[in-house]
Amino acid sequence: MFTTIDVQLNETILLGKIICLSLLCMLSLESIVFSLMIRPIKRTFLNDQPSLHDLRLSYKQTHRLPILSVYRIFGPHLFGFSIPAMAMSYIYINNEMLPFPLYYVGIAFGASVLIAGMHAIIEFFLATKAIQPILVYIRDQSQNLYDVDFSHQSHIYISIQKKVLYSAIFIGIFPLLLFSLATHFRFTEASIPLLTEYWSWAVIVLVVSILFAFYGAYLLFHNIAEPIQTLEDAMQQIQQGNLVYQKDVYSDEFSKLISGYNQMVSGLKRRDKINKQLLDSLFTTLALALDxxxxxxxxxxxxxxxxxxxxxxxxxxxxxxxxxxxxxxxxxxxxxxxxxxxxxxxxxxxxxxxxxxxxxxxxxxxxxxxxxxxxxxxxxxxxxxxxxxxxxxxxxxxxxxxxxxxxxxxxxxxxxxxxxxxxxxxxxxxxxxxxxxxxxxxxxxxxxxxxxxxxxxxxxxxxxxxxxxxxxxxxx
CATH class of the missing domain: 1.10.3210.10 (Hypothetical protein af1432)
Structure with missing residues (x-):
């Protein structure tokens, strides 16, 4: 967006100062929030003999870190940077130290929200990967110290539907919106009298893109959710003692999962058959031994x-x-x-x-x-x-x-x-x-x-x- 605006050297230096001061505010605020987020986890790692309550709390907090990272990006990260930047830009524009229209500040904030959205998505998935060894360590501690396995408890802090929906929308809309804003600045700086006509068709393109993003996310979610639900229902059947095979109707990685599940069912059936034979033989042997x-x-x-x-x-x-x-x-x-x-x-x-x-x-x-x-x-x-x-x-x-x-x-x-x-x-x-x-x-x-x-x-x-x-x- 800067490349579309005609900025002088002194104005570039001034904008650089705004960005640097805003970054300092953002990092200070975000470090405080991040410290609070990891405090329960940190307490577990610093204690040689953590209590079961502390282990359970840190295990739960670790699971929540990815979604907390999203909150952190949209909270102290976004506003810790944007509010100081907007305030200083407003002052400099009013004092005619920056020759920009005041509404540029609002557009810049909108662009910051978009960037924060993409940042949050990336942060979420990276955090999801990063917490895995931490979860394994905490679970091992709970098993070794208290013979409690937290992994037997399900933890759903954000659904697959939300992950797919938000990711697809931001990935699909983010470049279009930034391109639209950059084009707006280029037209404004070049004094091209096409802004009204430009936005009339740009909005249509954006709306259609959003609708396609929603529909694509909907289809993608159901394509992923259906086999997952099938396996979940099958596992519940196993918990009830019903060893039922599942039909493999998939042509992607889920085919391997269904195949693995069916192999597991075959193994369980073989084991149950052997156990039943052993148990029946034991009962008969006891009866014959008594007689x-x-x-x-x-x-x-x-x-x-x-x-x-x-x-x-x-x-x-x-x-x-x-x-x-x-x-x-x-x-x-x-x-x-x-x-x-x-x-x-x-x-x-x-x-x-x-x-x-x-x-x-x-x-x-x-x-x-x-x-x-x-x-x-x-x-x-x-x-x-x-x-x-x-x-x-x-x-x-x-x-x-x-x-x-x-x-x-x-x-x-x-x-x-x-x-x-x-x-x-x-x-x-x-x-x-x-x-x-x-x-x-x-x-x-x-x-x-x-x-x-x-x-x-x-x-x-x-x-x-x-x-x-x-x-x-x-x-x-």
């Missing part, structure tokens, strides 16, 4: 699990519930490891005292499972283990629960456990035929067993008697 104490009850827990799942399928329980039911049934007698062998393996009839000890195994089993970690995974299995000997009429044990007060798994497993006990051989008796066992269960509906689940089991077994008989022989 191995008594050769006459070998396979009992596995069969009870099969019968329980069969009843659950007839009741149309969902797959997740059926899986939990099967695991609970596999471990339903785990408490018997706390029963003495001379009682558990006794051939003859148990005394009342011995039977009372046997009756403690559901509580022992629930206590054992309550100690297994992670606790949240075991909590769903405990009700079936603890209450599979409760009776529907309230005469069971360990708590004498009545009717539907008995947990679902307990009511289902009670039917399955009783049926297998009746149809399996024991040292003191031969296993009874399937139809006789079913008749006993039918007679005990509503008293010993839940009538709904007992009837579902009876109906299935009678409709599939031959299949049930073959499965029983195979299990035994």
């Amino acid at each position: 191995a104490r008594d050769p006459y009850t070998a396979g009992h827990s596995v069969r009870v699990a099969k019968y329980s799942v069969l009843i659950g399928e007839q009741a149309q329980l969902d797959m997740e519930t059926l899986d939990l039911l099967r695991k609970s049934a596999l471990l339903h007698d785990i408490g018997k490891i706390g029963i003495r062998d001379d009682i558990l393996l006794k051939d003859g009839r148990l005394t009342d005292e011995e039977f009372n000890e046997i009756k403690t195994h559901p509580v022992i089993g629930a206590t054992i499972l309550s100690q297994v970690q992670p606790k949240v995974e075991m909590d769903a299995l405990i009700p079936g283990v603890k209450y599979h000997h409760e009776r529907y009429d309230g005469l069971g044990y360990p708590e004498g629960l009545l009717g539907e007060d008995i947990p679902l798994f307990g009511r289902i497993m009670a039917v399955a456990d009783a049926f297998d006990a009746m149809t399996s051989d024991r040292p003191y008796r031969k296993g009874m035929p399937i139809q006789k066992a079913l008749a006993i269960i039918e007679e005990g509906k509503g008293s010993q067993w839940d009538p709904k689940y007992a009837q579902l089991f009876i109906s299935y077994m009678r409709q599939n008697e031959q299949l049930a008989s073959d499965q029983l022989k195979k299990s035994v």
Whole structure:
């Protein structure tokens, strides 16, 4: 803009003095503001043992530095320079020491705002890059000193939409406006009588350019935001336990991100499959190991699990519930490891005292499972283990629960456990035929067993008697 104005040497020196004095004012004011901005961060770096509060405050302040830099540019930086410059220019123009129209001061301020906008954009992105090692250091300090990871918390101080919008507008409009102002000065200095006509079409060009900048920024934002939102939704699905692949419909760097995400999902699925197999094997092994104490009850827990799942399928329980039911049934007698062998393996009839000890195994089993970690995974299995000997009429044990007060798994497993006990051989008796066992269960509906689940089991077994008989022989 200076190159378009005819300035004498003494006027150039005077303008240089204005700029130098304004720069001093700006740097003094900006240094104060910048010191206040970095004070929480500085305190963390100067302290060998910063508190968790100081670390959290400095971590948050570091994240805010890019947007604070924008405020600093439009605050002390812009006005710390412009106000002194405008004031001194106004004085010199009024004293005829500078031969410029007074409205040049206003135009110069407008140009300063434009330059400050571009400066702020550049400062923002440079600051965003510069703060990264600081954030890593603070996060490492919080982990090492207090075992707290700040990176698990999301921090959004300025949206992508605003970054794209403001950047596109300033980048698109900045050169046009400066060129328009410079041309205005050239026409004014050359006394070319075209200013009115010039601004009539210049304004149209500027308006159209602004509209294109807005629309371009809108398209660019949505082009970037859509795949980001897709990945964000996908990550929320993963947090809820839903491992879902995403369709790759992109032709830019986001294609790599989607591909990486899908590879991550594949890895998680493989890991979950292996973990599930290991866990299932563990439950089955525990059940078989427990049954191995008594050769006459070998396979009992596995069969009870099969019968329980069969009843659950007839009741149309969902797959997740059926899986939990099967695991609970596999471990339903785990408490018997706390029963003495001379009682558990006794051939003859148990005394009342011995039977009372046997009756403690559901509580022992629930206590054992309550100690297994992670606790949240075991909590769903405990009700079936603890209450599979409760009776529907309230005469069971360990708590004498009545009717539907008995947990679902307990009511289902009670039917399955009783049926297998009746149809399996024991040292003191031969296993009874399937139809006789079913008749006993039918007679005990509503008293010993839940009538709904007992009837579902009876109906299935009678409709599939031959299949049930073959499965029983195979299990035994």
